[in-house]
Amino acid sequence: MPATTSSPSSSSRTYRLEPGPVTLYAQLAGILRERVKSGVWPNGAEIPTLEELAAEFNVARVTVRQAMQILMKEGLVSSQRGRRTFVTYTPAEDKNPLFLSINMVSSVTPRYEITIISRDNVPESYLGDPYMGKARGPYMRIRKVDFEGGEPYSVSTHFVSLPIYKRFGKVGEEQVKIARLVRDKSRGALHLCHERVTVDAADLEESQLLKCPLSAPVARIRRVFLDAKGDILYYALLTFRSDRFGIERDTTELIKAG
Incomplete structure (x- = not known):
């Protein structure tokens, strides 16, 4: 029973x-x-x-x-x-957060999957108002959903400098995290990488794609990769489910004597 x-x-x-x-x-x-x-x-x-x-x-x-x-x-x-x-739902055994820091761009498991929603070539104005760097297009805009064990945990929009995107090759964004591809295909052009994290509520589209309640808490990440001139080579807007997001960092500096 x-x-x-x-x-x-x-x-x-x-x-x-x-x-x-x-x-x-x-x-x-x-x-x-x-x-x-x-x-x-x-x-x-x-x-x-x-x-x-x-x-x-x-x-x-x-x-x-x-x-x-x-x-x-x-x-x-x-x-x-x-x-x-x-x-009939059985929760996944691993409920640890999937995202910890920018160093996790290379971390995937055999259960990691990607669904591409759309791709289109866009001018620099489509980046809106990035908080750092200068947009210099054109860019390839990619929208996608990331899954772990069949469960969506992130929906995101990525802007990749077109010359770098053209180097992605056959093993592209359908199989590998975009940040990793940009890192590997930038030919040493990356000079600065930065992220800003905020907490917000899921909008209608996000709640549908992430299978979470409307207005459920989500983590929003704005990620930017710049070259030595301050031009944006990669800009991403990522939204994570709150139950699959976490940050770890070394805070030893806080306890050191001034």
């Missing part, structure tokens, strides 16, 4: 669904997905009925059914005729 979940209202945060650009059932699917993946509803547990969830979130029963259908398609829950719905 599957285990029975505790009352959601007593074991998870309270969310408020509001009409807007994101449908109510998509908002609800994001909330329920978080309950599954966070372990509030563990593997094998029966989840509340459609009626109970409809009452909890003050939505129609059909809205809950549509949300549950999304989770079923993702393999997170399962339902059989005449039986209640139960959790």
